[in-house]
Amino acid sequence: MKRSTLVWFATAALLAVIVAAQTVAAAGDRAQFIAAADVPTVAPGVDVLAGIPVVPLRIRGFDYRRAAFGDAWDDDNDAPGGHNGCDTRDDILNRDLVDKSFVVTKRCPDAVATGTLHDPYTNATVPFVRGNQIGASVQIDHIVPLALAWDMGARYWTDEMRLRFANDPANLIAVAGKANQDKSDHEPATWMPPNEAFWCQYSMQFIEVVRGYSLPVDAASAERLRQAAATCPTG
DSSP states (O other): OOGGGOGGGSTTSEEEEEOTTSOEEEEEEEEOOOTTSOOOOBOTTOOTTTTOOEESOOOOOSOOOGGGGOSTTOSSSSSTTTTSSSOHHHHHHHHHOEEEEEEEETTEEEEEEEEEEEOTTTOOEEEEEOSTTGGGGEEEEESSOHHHHHHTTGGGSOHHHHHHHHHOGGGEEEEEHHHHHHHTTOOTTTOOOSOGGGHHHHHHHHHHHHHHTTOOEEHHHHHHHHHHHTTSOBO
8 A cells, every 4th residue: 555645744743642541542632743843832821741651760671582572674563654565674665765766665565765864963964875784773672761761661561552652653754873872772861862952852852752652751951851841932
């Protein structure tokens, strides 16, 4: 199936993520997040973290396993865009890159072959060419890192829920490879995008994901997220 036929790519699509009870919860009257989306507004006096548990700190269990979240970019998942004939990485590249050309691959009949990323994390323009080495210049980041989610409660989820989380487009964004490596699995208290102009979008999307999946936030990150959200325009 061509991805151009999928309604989940429309920027007007509602963000929906699964909560801990495995029921799908809409994240409100917001367009599906992409880097080029409009900057969200925050009403004056609103606590952007309302309803999200805040814990004193992140306790690393040091038992995180990527395999616990399923095969990387597996299309066989229940997140929006799953079962569409293209793996999740190809879906996000197609969503976030511009000036694209396409190629048929084993994992996608309409995969991005070349394109351009306007990296939201660094504000750099990054060319993309499919290939093991050159393609690494553009990587797909989990806004809420998998290892962070694991430490904050995902270790207790079902396999199906972790697979969905790992492939949920609401938690994924194409970024420059080095920025993704620099971020690693850091929480907001210890890493924010170098491009401060993107702090509003980054913080609000991080908040929507942890809220949708009923994950807590450590106290230091809660403070950083509130500071970043304060850069959003009011409305």
